[in-house]
Amino acid sequence: MTRIALVVLDTLRKDTFDDHFDWLPGRYYSDAVSTSHWTIAAHTSMFTGRYPGELGVNMKNPDLVGFDAPVLAERLQSAGFQTRALTANHYLAYSEGWDRGFDEFYTPWHLQNQNAFNTTDLIGQMMQSENAGIKTMLQRLYVSDKSTWHSLVLLLKMTAPGVTHGVSDDGAKNVLSWVNSNASSLTEDEFLYLNLMEAHTPLNPPTEYNSADASVGLPKRGCFAENVQNADQIQTAYDDAARYLSDIYRDIFDRLKESYDYIVTCADHGQALGERTLRNRFNIWGHSYGLYPELVQVPLVISGSGLNGRDNRPVSLIDIPATIAELSGVDDRSRGIPLIEDREPGVQSSDADFESRSRLTQYHGFDSFHKKKYLRNEVLEATIDDVDTKLEGIATGSGYAWETHDQGLLVNDSPDAPKESLDTLSDSVTERTGDDIDREFSDRVLDQLEELGYV
Template identity: 30%
Template structure:
């Protein structure tokens, strides 16, 4: 394979707890890919939510370096992206994103010949999501009247029908688009294809046939799908969920994984039918994880537990032809790995990276620690207060930044308010016992290690938010970010 295609598939919000090892997950296709290629069982995201985790994946840098996080909600033009590197090397670059954060609006379009919004049939700056989110027919009509003539009415009407009636929550549409694109393609140029599949993201709404095998015996599909799924409202105590209800939500989540796996199978079938599968380096990974009642949280904000950072990651094709790697790796390490797999030398990209290639022939030293950052709460406690009124002091405490360093056996987390946590994750993988007070020497050593890492690179600007359209704000609010 001289110039392989590269397909980078992000399984949004898929955590390792339900998928590693892949052979024991609800995802047999993912397990097949892992068996044919390489499964990285200790892969960690450098951030617990979409914007910074994708920016790290695209740039090979940490959030402090690329600057895209809760206090600076876009990727600046200065970091070189993976798509730009592939494009400069002569690759056709296409992508389909089903997450609002990963769009041109937030700085992710650079380098792509095509980056589609998966929820639109005709690509447009006018988003009709406010219409499809309305629950009552009269609300839909009023919203349609308000938005239909914002821009091109014909395009808006087409997108309204597509977003309202097309099957699935993005994955089915994305795989169908890629299948059509591959079928029509007669170019011998290799391609870089990026996909973001958002199905496991709350709200968990898998089709009945996928969910029912994973629901508790005493919980029906109808009962499970009527449970309220509003992580931010849960955070502020507007409603509560008991253990039985969280177990039902975990069943829906695993059903979403099973549904997503079938879409991965369709994607593989499309590559096979197009004659491209054997010439493709195929990667699937989670961008971050999820708390589903874990540690008292719902969603993926306000903490750096392994439930949010430990993710599945598999690669197949090219040099990834079998085996399993249990050493510590970061998802941002994929950037130099994929460039190495494609034989691309990009000095500008290499200069900015704080990543290590996972290519079997790379001479990078293995990691003895991984790092993560949560540089600004998203949404902030003030934003929560504007939506819900006064919020509990527990939630006010979330107004802080967090950083973590994790070795194979230990983990240290520190907050900008002076709080710190030390876990023996080898013996306490669920991070239930904070031993910082009992082990001051180990805590201090890891704190110093984290400080040295923070001081080892130049930091980006820390403030600034992108100007969003109302429909973008509404879509991100639906996803629990605003």
């Protein structure tokens, strides 16, 4: 019997993790990178072991429908595992295909109420078609045998900007409650996926953690921000949220470790907090743009019996499916390499299996959410289009190099021949094209997405 949990601390920077999560036991991978700068693309790699560009999953197409082989959860499900997912992330809830292989798939917890009708696919309909979404909600409310009052409250939360995030917790308390209720009742092989959004904007941790005593968001112009007056407040609010996430995840982790053999803890990407500039004019905030280290360097810890110490090899989120396959005994069909094979801690990047295993990072431009928002906030369309083209980066045992639109190829720690290495790796990955989705969103829906912290 094997039980494995994969926990994604959404939008948590590696340096912030290092500041607040030193309590987390396990083997710490000190040189881990994501495959991208944002949630959907990174999860593509964690769920399939492929680069997002290979499957055509990017900010212009968030649906996981172009992968014909079984995803990780489907392979585990076929092998007899109970598979369950709890995600507080709306992108994963309303985009297609992310529930593949899960026996149970719970959508964002602060929009869920056991006494109201379920919103599993309702958010997607609402975001993709404003009128159809409201009509469908009203129809469900009318025919539902659930509480009319609770359903009306849920309807309000899903349709009224300014209401959705009136809570000081993004779902972690609900996850903790679920784990407390369910973790001890496991009777078979189990795969559990959790996504915790406390480090994602809007930043509004409970009062005892909240230095600003308010919900704090990022500049609306994102990577095109100028003259940000409250930069210190935002950075402090982010740290406050991470402190809260650390404390509540400690409670979740302590409960998980009683029932699960292995717990994989990671972030899907980081967050830019104004320390980078674009075109020597704009300050970059958020994670909609670029492949900077603050965005793609991620924490990764695998906890389980006998796992401890630090592993300094260059690893990637693309290695997670191979690792879970190794731990669970199912076949692996990914690009990655298992990170746990009875290795001693402290293995260096010269290890033979990893010597030539460079890792790719990918940026494919903006989605329609962000582009329309930037236009509404008076960013010129030509300025947006200027940085709406593909970029790539490469992580090796000697450092990280990444492309930019304004400064060429930038290098940390001087990777050997970074341009040649990047070109070689990039050429080995066949990009899938032609699947971009051109979605149009009303101002009301964009306001809702802004309240949720996505644009």
